[in-house]
Amino acid sequence: MATQVQPNPHTHADVKVEEHLAKMRELFADAPEVGKKALENVLARLEAQASLNPPPPMESAGRVGSRIGKVSELTIIVPFAPGGARRLRAFLQLFGGNLAGADDVGTVHDMRFVFLDNDTKMLFATAYDGDWDAYIDDFASKIPDFLDIIDSAWEGWPGIRSPEAKDYLAAHQVTAEGWYVANDLTVAETRRLRRIGEAVDEFLDKVGDA
Amino acid sequence: MTIIKTPDVAAPITIELDDVQATVLRQRPAPYYGTHVLLRVDDARSGRALLRRLTPHVDSAAEWWRASDAWLAVAISYTGFDALGLPQPALRSFPDAFRAGMAARSAELRDEGVNAPKNWEFPFGTGQVHIGLSAFSGSLEKWHRIVEIARDQYENFSGVAVLQAQDFGQQPGDLNSLGYKDGIDQPPIEGSGVAPLPGQGRPIKAGEFILGYPGETGAPLPGPRPDVLGRNGTYVGLRKYQTLVGSFNRFLQAHAQTDDERELLAAKLVGRWRSGAPLALAPDVDDAALGNDPERNNDFGYRDDPHGLHVPLGSHIRRMNPRDTSLALLTDVNLHRVIRRGTTYGPPYDPTAVSVEDDQIPRGAYFLFMSAKAPATIEFLQQEWVNSGNFVGLAEERDPIIGLQEQDAIFTVPKAPVRRRIRDIQTFNVLRGGEYFFMPSLSALRWLGEEH
Numbered sequence: 069m070a071t072q073v074q075p076n077p078h079t080h081a082d083v084k085v086e087e088h089l090a091k092m093r094e095l096f097a098d099a100p101e102v103g104k105k106a107l108e109n110v111l112a113r114l115e116a117q118a119s120l121n122p123p124p125p126m127e128s129a130g131r132v133g134s135r136i137g138k139v140s141e142l143t144i145i146v147p148f149a150p151g152g153a154r155r156l157r158a159f160l161q162l163f164g165g166n167l168a169g170a171d172d173v174g175t176v177h178d179m180r181f182v183f184l185d186n187d188t189k190m191l192f193a194t195a196y197d198g199d200w201d202a203y204i205d206d207f208a209s210k211i212p213d214f215l216d217i218i219d220s221a222w223e224g225w226p227g228i229r230s231p232e233a234k235d236y237l238a239a240h241q242v243t244a245e246g247w248y249v250a251n252d253l254t255v256a257e258t259r260r261l262r263r264i265g266e267a268v269d270e271f272l273d274k275v276g277d278a
Numbered sequence: 279m280t281i282i283k284t285p286d287v288a289a290p291i292t293i294e295l296d297d298v299q300a301t302v303l304r305q306r307p308a309p310y311y312g313t314h315v316l317l318r319v320d321d322a323r324s325g326r327a328l329l330r331r332l333t334p335h336v337d338s339a340a341e342w343w344r345a346s347d348a349w350l351a352v353a354i355s356y357t358g359f360d361a362l363g364l365p366q367p368a369l370r371s372f373p374d375a376f377r378a379g380m381a382a383r384s385a386e387l388r389d390e391g392v393n394a395p396k397n398w399e400f401p402f403g404t405g406q407v408h409i410g411l412s413a414f415s416g417s418l419e420k421w422h423r424i425v426e427i428a429r430d431q432y433e434n435f436s437g438v439a440v441l442q443a444q445d446f447g448q449q450p451g452d453l454n455s456l457g458y459k460d461g462i463d464q465p466p467i468e469g470s471g472v473a474p475l476p477g478q479g480r481p482i483k484a485g486e487f488i489l490g491y492p493g494e495t496g497a498p499l500p501g502p503r504p505d506v507l508g509r510n511g512t513y514v515g516l517r518k519y520q521t522l523v524g525s526f527n528r529f530l531q532a533h534a535q536t537d538d539e540r541e542l543l544a545a546k547l548v549g550r551w552r553s554g555a556p557l558a559l560a561p562d563v564d565d566a567a568l569g570n571d572p573e574r575n576n577d578f579g580y581r582d583d584p585h586g587l588h589v590p591l592g593s594h595i596r597r598m599n600p601r602d603t604s605l606a607l608l609t610d611v612n613l614h615r616v617i618r619r620g621t622t623y624g625p626p627y628d629p630t631a632v633s634v635e636d637d638q639i640p641r642g643a644y645f646l647f648m649s650a651k652a653p654a655t656i657e658f659l660q661q662e663w664v665n666s667g668n669f670v671g672l673a674e675e676r677d678p679i680i681g682l683q684e685q686d687a688i689f690t691v692p693k694a695p696v697r698r699r700i701r702d703i704q705t706f707n708v709l710r711g712g713e714y715f716f717m718p719s720l721s722a723l724r725w726l727g728e729e730h
Contacts, residue, residue: 127385128385130386138668172608173607173608174605174606174607174608175607175608197607197668198661198662198666198668199386199661201654201657201658202658202661202662203607203608203609203662205495205610205613206607206608206609206610206613207608208495209494209495209610209613210608210609210610211608212495229495229496229497230497231497231499231500254668254673256606256607256668256669256671256673257668257673259606260671260673
């Protein structure tokens with residue numbers, strides 16, 4: 069007959085967990101009923117999971133932004149320059165909304181361009197490999213015009229070649245409070261694994277058919 | 279024999295050579311001797327007085343291509359500028375990484391585990407390293423003389439303390455602590471007065487290496503203010519490594535049977551043979567004549583070796599300068615170059631050393647590197663090209679010579695029909711300390727020494 073093993077209530081880790089959960093209840097005291105009920109439902113589960121290995125915490129991506137393992141996030145909110153929304157929308161539509169030229173950059177997992185508040189401002193969000201600072205100078209050197217076409221839609225954009233460009237990006241970037249990545253794989257690793265996977269399948273097919 | 283270059287009359291000199299410190303352009307002599315001295319400034323007036331005494335003995339880079347006497351180089355850390363009494367607006371104009379100091383940038387540098395600053399040797403990481411003074415020479419007696427001159431300025435000078443003095447060089451054949459000829463590849467700098475050596479590529483804009491000139495994008499890189507402080511100056515990084523010769527030899531013996539196979543495996547790790555001959559030109563055996571010839575030993579690219587069958591994609595020199603390698607990530611390799619003035623210290627490489635005790639013998643490298651954005655560059659290199667293999671499709675593999683290896687680390691040697699993946703590669707060079715410095719121009723040194 070299995071016995072329930074209770075965690076020793078006196079371990080330091082458990083005291084911290086209890087403190088956190090008590091704080092959660094306090095914070096949710098004036099939450100909407102839907103939220104309060106949901107929290108009570110999961111509290112028991114949270115308590116049990118807390119004694120297992122916690123997931124790796126979010127780290128800084130460098131100057132701004134968050135990172136989990138190898139994948140960082142960049143989220144920018146920026147006002148449009150006069151006519152900027154119209155021009156950028158048209159440019160994106162040239163490519164069916166899909167700037168697949170980013171394939172050549174090699175570090176970009178995804179990009180989203182979201183126009184807000186009646187085309188007065190936009191949100192630009194991307195998941196990319198490595199730290200914030202790492203390849204910005206390389207992009208400015210290799211694809212400056214591509215970047216300037218997009219970024220010139222933004223109010224006050226100084227141009228990617230300007231020494232103020234990095235400060236502009238950092239000033240409009242908001243570091244994420246939460247960040248989740250399903251696979252700690254870079255774009256290059258993912259492409260390589262897909263090639264290898266296809267080759268292995270082909271090989272096994274041949275072995276299976278023999 | 280020191281390489282004496284000839285000036286390139288076709289290319290105009292656009293750098294103010296007589297204001298730049300000699301060591302920024304003057305190559306390391308062969309043979310080379312010298313001393314690194316680390317100083318702490320305890321009193322601002324004394325520190326400024328020391329600069330006034332030292333500055334007349336600091337050579338400029340005028341006619342740097344001629345064979346020369348010994349020379350001194352002076353560089354100052356952020357805490358050093360503070361100790362010298364540099365005003366707050368000037369202090370704040372330095373970039374964040376320089377102001378923090380190398381120890382505080384350990385996350386960006388991936389200096390963790392054995393390389394973490396908490397494991398560093400005194401005085402590194404304490405904030406006390408204020409002034410770095412290096413003497414370089416091509417002969418024993420000139421070395422003794424220049425060290426005497428330097429010592430006369432700082433020894434028994436109250437208000438300034440000597441933290442460390444480390445002699446370097448005097449290595450048979452100028453080989454490094456792993457028994458290799460090093461320091462071969464250097465970036466060619468536009469406007470410096472000398473044509474590039476074969477294989478160096480086209481001259482890179484001066485502003486990437488010296489502040490006050492246009493960089494590759496056309497604009498000068500940001501420098502400290504006022505202008506007199508930054509112009510003609512550059513940033514210097516120092517990383518002191520302890521070489522684990524025993525580990526290196528044990529690894530070679532574990533993964534190769536004969537002497538020839540061990541030498542080939544070692545060459546695959548480095549990218550060159552011990553003579554300096556590049557694997558790209560000598561894929562099967564060493565060629566000492568090639569290694570010794572500066573007109574030939576760097577004259578190669580990687581276009582004909584896209585899969586690394588001759589020079590593994592993860593080998594040390596291919597990582598540090600990928601040249602025309604087709605990279606997985608959009609990169610401008612010319613933005614990531616540094617001038618290198620590394621020096622070897624301790625007893626020479628010993629091919630018979632295999633014990634753990636051998637690993638502890640103090641011997642290794644003072645890796646000195648310079649550029650107009652050296653802190654940003656070394657942080658990029660450490661993140662992207664040293665402690666990761668992603669940029670060449672090698673996932674998490676690290677540089678076999680200076681990488682910080684994790685447990686069960688792998689090094690891939692591309693081969694036909696099937697690559698060889700060597701397991702359990704170790705960290706062969708352990709970081710013992712380091713610091714970021716700024717190397718002011720001669721005008722800036724005089725300005726810093728003034729009493730205002």
